[in-house]
Amino acid sequence: xxxxxxxxxxxxxxxxxxxxxxxxxxxxxxxxxxxxxxxxxxxxxxxxxxxxxxxxxxxxxxxxxxxxxxxxxxxxxxxxxxxxxxxxxxxxxxxxxxxxxxxxxxxxxxxxxxxxxxxxx
Amino acid sequence: xxxxxxxxxxxxxxxxxxxxxxxxxxxxxxxxxxxxxxxxxxxxxxxxxxxxxxxxxxxxxxxxxxxxxxxxxxxxxxxxxxxxxxxxxxxxxxxxxxxxxxxxxxxxxxxxxxxxxxxxx
Numbered sequence: 509x510x511x512x513x514x515x516x517x518x519x520x521x522x523x524x525x526x527x528x529x530x531x532x533x534x535x536x537x538x539x540x541x542x543x544x545x546x547x548x549x550x551x552x553x554x555x556x557x558x559x560x561x562x563x564x565x566x567x568x569x570x571x572x573x574x575x576x577x578x579x580x581x582x583x584x585x586x587x588x589x590x591x592x593x594x595x596x597x598x599x600x601x602x603x604x605x606x607x608x609x610x611x612x613x614x615x616x617x618x619x620x621x622x623x624x625x626x627x628x629x
Numbered sequence: 630x631x632x633x634x635x636x637x638x639x640x641x642x643x644x645x646x647x648x649x650x651x652x653x654x655x656x657x658x659x660x661x662x663x664x665x666x667x668x669x670x671x672x673x674x675x676x677x678x679x680x681x682x683x684x685x686x687x688x689x690x691x692x693x694x695x696x697x698x699x700x701x702x703x704x705x706x707x708x709x710x711x712x713x714x715x716x717x718x719x720x721x722x723x724x725x726x727x728x729x730x731x732x733x734x735x736x737x738x739x740x741x742x743x744x745x746x747x748x749x750x
Contacts, residue, residue: 549693564685565703572670572724574705579704582686584695603693610731612702626630 595625
């Protein structure tokens, strides 16, 4: 089952580090494909904001000669949002604590995105 | 002269690392305040994309309980765009090579943004 495989990858990802608070797989048009979110985080809101950020991030990368978009990182005073392309049709969005070790988070999220892309292709 | 002080900070920043290709200070409404850009990069384009990304980044950070926005990082296959708040009214936008050492870039850009914020306040 694809949905189950998605959930397993997200569950593994959230389990690799206490720094990762939530994760979700979202289609390019902003619809939720799988999610491991705390109860206070709204699925639709994560989907909508991820799709909007990716669309503008891709346009920014192209307009400023950075090539096609690979990832977007947002840092707020209360933590990070990281969005990584998982193949051509989906994005993996992860929320992490403000104290997160970014190098480790990048590595774990990149691996999870590659695993998701394999299932989606 | 404020404009000269801005140019000096950007010049120092671009000089700290060969990884940094371009930098600019932009007002919250997307207007250029100072820039050290290569001739193939359009000032208005950098201003417009920076203002749009920051506005959406701030909304995303707030909607996903990350607090107020501190920075946005975009990674494309041909390099990075990093946008950091420089006080409340301006943003420092930096373009870096794909091979850039992100830890160093973050440090240098944060310092330059703090120096800019002091002049602006």
